[in-house]
Amino acid sequence: xxxxxxxxxxxxxxxxxxxxxxxxxxxxxxxxxxxxxxxxxxxxxxxxxxxxxxxxxxxxxxxxxxxxxxxxxxxxxxxxxxxxxxxxxxxxxxxxxxxxxxxxxxxxxxxxxxxxxxxxxxxxxxxxxxxxxxxxxxxx
Numbered sequence: 001x002x003x004x005x006x007x008x009x010x011x012x013x014x015x016x017x018x019x020x021x022x023x024x025x026x027x028x029x030x031x032x033x034x035x036x037x038x039x040x041x042x043x044x045x046x047x048x049x050x051x052x053x054x055x056x057x058x059x060x061x062x063x064x065x066x067x068x069x070x071x072x073x074x075x076x077x078x079x080x081x082x083x084x085x086x087x088x089x090x091x092x093x094x095x096x097x098x099x100x101x102x103x104x105x106x107x108x109x110x111x112x113x114x115x116x117x118x119x120x121x122x123x124x125x126x127x128x129x130x131x132x133x134x135x136x137x138x139x140x
Contacts, residue, residue: 082127089120 096113103110 085123089123092116093120 093113093116096110096116100108100110100113
């Protein structure tokens with residue numbers, strides 16, 4: 001009878017040890033699995049944050065490109081207006097000089113021509129001082 005009790009106790013102890021080892025292995029495996037899943041989730045969150053930041057940079061770059069295009073078109077319009085004003089001034093001066101071509105042989109210039117030349121000089125100085133982006137001084 002004692003042998004049966006010893007065998008039963010030995011079997012119970014063996015079963016308890018087997019259950020304890022199984023439980024420890026399962027707990028360790030579960031911990032490792034949870035750690036790996038947590039690490040993967042953190043890596044995914046980091047990647048998503050980086051993607052969101054990159055999308056923000058791309059969106060802001062699109063806005064900057066649109067602003068640059070608008071500024072370029074405005075600059076083109078300003079340059080075109082400058083060219084037209086210069087062409088008009090040149091045309092007026094040539095016309096004024098053509099009307100008094102015979103008098104210039106003796107270095108005599110009409111007062112109107114001198115006034116137009118002075119106005120053109122003043123407008124050119126204002127345009128040069130104001131830069132390309134400022135509005136053109138009006139002819140008088």
